[in-house]
Each structure stands twice: as structure tokens, then as C-alpha cells.
Amino acid sequence: MDTEQLRDMIAQAKAGDARAFERLLAGYGPRLYGYFYRATGRHHDAEDLLGELTLRLVRTLQTYKDQGRFEPWLFRIAANMVRDRIRRKKTRPQPASLSVEDEQGRSLSDAIPAGPTDVGEYLLAEEASESLKTALRALDETTRQMILLRHFGEMSFKDIAEMFQCPLGTALAKVHRGLQRLRQELEQRETP
Amino acid sequence: MNEQHYQRIARYLDGENITLQPDERAVVEEIRRSDALLGEKLNVAFPNEVLSRILRRRHAETLHPSRRTLRFTLTAASVAAAAAMVLLAVSLFLRPAPPTDSTYVLRNKPQVPRPGANVPMAEMIDSLQAVSAFDHELDQLAEEFDREGFGVAGAPDLVGETGELLDGRQENTRQSRDENFWNVPDKRESADPLEAY
Numbered sequence: 001m002d003t004e005q006l007r008d009m010i011a012q013a014k015a016g017d018a019r020a021f022e023r024l025l026a027g028y029g030p031r032l033y034g035y036f037y038r039a040t041g042r043h044h045d046a047e048d049l050l051g052e053l054t055l056r057l058v059r060t061l062q063t064y065k066d067q068g069r070f071e072p073w074l075f076r077i078a079a080n081m082v083r084d085r086i087r088r089k090k091t092r093p094q095p096a097s098l099s100v101e102d103e104q105g106r107s108l109s110d111a112i113p114a115g116p117t118d119v120g121e122y123l124l125a126e127e128a129s130e131s132l133k134t135a136l137r138a139l140d141e142t143t144r145q146m147i148l149l150r151h152f153g154e155m156s157f158k159d160i161a162e163m164f165q166c167p168l169g170t171a172l173a174k175v176h177r178g179l180q181r182l183r184q185e186l187e188q189r190e191t192p
Numbered sequence: 193m194n195e196q197h198y199q200r201i202a203r204y205l206d207g208e209n210i211t212l213q214p215d216e217r218a219v220v221e222e223i224r225r226s227d228a229l230l231g232e233k234l235n236v237a238f239p240n241e242v243l244s245r246i247l248r249r250r251h252a253e254t255l256h257p258s259r260r261t262l263r264f265t266l267t268a269a270s271v272a273a274a275a276a277m278v279l280l281a282v283s284l285f286l287r288p289a290p291p292t293d294s295t296y297v298l299r300n301k302p303q304v305p306r307p308g309a310n311v312p313m314a315e316m317i318d319s320l321q322a323v324s325a326f327d328h329e330l331d332q333l334a335e336e337f338d339r340e341g342f343g344v345a346g347a348p349d350l351v352g353e354t355g356e357l358l359d360g361r362q363e364n365t366r367q368s369r370d371e372n373f374w375n376v377p378d379k380r381e382s383a384d385p386l387e388a389y
Contacts, residue, residue, distance in 0.1 A: 022247060029246075030238035037236045046236075051246045058250070132233050151227075151234050157202035169198030172205070176198075176219060179226035186233070 007066055014061055021061075025054060028071075032078055035152035039082045039145065041133055049081055056081075075153030076163060079145060086141070135185035143178035150175060193219065302326050 009027075012020030032053060036046035056077060064073060136144055142164060149155045149163070161171040193215065201219055204210045212220065302322035305311040311319075 025247070026243060029243050030236075033238050033242060034234070034236040038234060047242050047245070050242065051249055054246050054250050148234070151231065156206040158206055161202075167195060167199070168202045169195040172198040172202035173193075173195075176223055179223060179230065182230060183226055186230075 003068060006070060007068075010061070010064070010066055010070060014064070021058070025057075028074060031152045032074075035075065035078060035148055036082065038133075038136060038148050038152070040085065041137070045085065049078070049085060053078055053081060071153055072155055072159045072163075075149055075155060078153070079149060079163065082145070131186055131189040135182050135189070138185055139178050139181060143174045146171060146175050147178050147182070 006027075009020050009024050013024050029050065033046050033050050036049040037043060040046060040049070057074075060077070064070070139147070146160050146164065149160060150157075155163075157168055157171050157175070160175075161168045164171065166174075197213075197216055197219075200210055200212065201216050201223075204212055204216075204220060205223065302319065302325075304319050304323050305316060
């Protein structure tokens, strides 16, 4: 999505054009969903957060001043929502439900056999995803968020430093060490 | 590597045109390799049905804003009305009652500076005007008393001391007696500062 196209889409969505809003959501939905999933480790939470962000976007898009920095603005909102969700989870127990996932991101409904599928491919993808999830969990919360925001939100180190209120060099050092650690963890898990 | 090195690398990766030292360049290469390796792994398949579910929910939410807005407005209006009533009641309760007793009026009688006092002319004139206004108020008060029958003017003046009705001559005698009584020079009058002017 180029800058001009994005600017038009935002202006139309601000003017109340529902189609423009849906296009905006379709454009950023996958990246936001990916960020939410990697940040929380659960598909259920990712969808829930994306729905919540959609509603918040409807309300706050009017306040957005277009200066060509829509992505940092959007992912800043997303990061705040993730932070709030994590805090809430720490203080409030979760109800039991078929759709609620455990610490590994599996829900009870996952245990119910689905239709015929390529079991081998599914298991490989599942295993790789599990390794990455465990490796991400080994990082501290700030470093994990910095790496995810840089990847999914394509945020600059300057934006990340501003968001986490730390010096620019510190933001880069954290990301550098975090990436090193992630690679090590993944190599250890993927080596037979 | 210190903070300054990392800062230079960060600015370089953010797109600034900076010439890096060899060890800084090595860090940049390492970060780029990690990005390339982890980039694909971090990406998550986005289920199409998620977007349609979210949009359906959004439509459902936006269908009812008027009802919610109305409810909110009604609640806010009720709270505002209740607060206004409480404020009104409190202000009425706390408002001081206006003074009605004559002692208050006399206690607050305006004073005129004593003769020979070193007072500016403007202040003197203000004081005299205040005294005149106060006298006017007293006159009005006296008229009210008379109207209500509490004063001398309201008393039946054709009745003698023993209760008998007086004729014209007796009435004249009584009036002259009353006038003599009222014409007795009052020592307090000479002390009235108004006389000096």
C-alpha cells in the first residue's frame, strides 16, 4: 500500500466511508493479527484484540492527524492493548471454555478431530510454531515487544525508543541481544 | 560496543546516511541476517473468517449507537438536574436573612464627621448624602408605622385623657399643650453635627 493510497483511504474512512475502513482493516489486519498472536501466544486473544482494535479505530481515527506516520500510531495503540491484556491476565483468572486456549495456545476444541488433512505438514508447522513461541517466551516482555513491533509494525528504532521511553542505543542493544537469543533458542530446538 | 555505537547503528538502520566503523557494520549485518531468518517464521497465517467475523461484530455494534447515546444522554441529564437541585437547595439554605430589626438599622446609621474635623470636601459631601438618604429611610419607616396604626398619627386624636370626646376648643388647647411639649429645646439637638453646616 503506497503512501498516497493510504492517505486517501484514511481520509475516506475518517469521512465515514465504511468500505474505506474495511479496506484499511483488510490491509493491516494480517500484520496486526500476527502481532497480537505472537504477543499473546493465543489465536483466541489475537482475534479478540483485533476486534477490540477495530472498534477503537472507529472511535479514534477522527483524532489521527495525517503526517505520514499511520503505522507507528496504529501499532502503538495495538501495543498498549497488549500490555493491558497481559496485565489483566495476571490479575484475573480465565473461565473454562471450549474456545479458551491453554498456555501452549491449544483450546479444548483443538482436541476434537477435524476433517481429513495433511497430518505430516500440519505437525511440522505446529512444531515450528511451538519452538518459536517457546523461544519468544524466553525473552523479557520489553525485548519481545520491541522485536515484534519492529517486525510487524515496521517501526523504526527511533519510534521504538520513544514508545518504550529509553535511549535510542538501548533500544537497538535490546533488539540485537533479543534476536541473538531467539536464533540460539531456535537452533537448539531445531537441532536433532 | 557502547551506547554511542548502538545509537549510530540505530540511526543507520532507520535510514540515515552514516558511515559506520567495521565493528558497527558487523552488528548491522548480524541484525539483517536475524531479520531474514526470523521474518518468515514470525509471520502468522491470517484466517479469512477472522476478518469477516470482526466486521460482522463491528456492524452489530455500530447499529445501536443511537440507543446507547440516548441512554447516556438521559443519564447525564438526570444527574445534572439532580446536582442543580441540590445546589439550589444548599444556596437557599445558606443565604443570610436580610436584617429586619430596628436596632440593626440604627446601629448602622451613617455618621457625619465632627465639625472642624480635617476631612476632604468630597468625603464630607458623601457623608452628608448618606445621612440624608438614611433620614429618608427613617421617614419611610415612620410612615409605615403610621399606616399600620403604631404611631402618633394613627391614634384617635379626638379622645381626651379620660376617654371623653373633645370639642374644637378642647382640641386646640390639647394641641397647643402638645406643641409646647414638643417645642422644649432639646440639648441633644445642639449636639447634632448637621446643625454646624
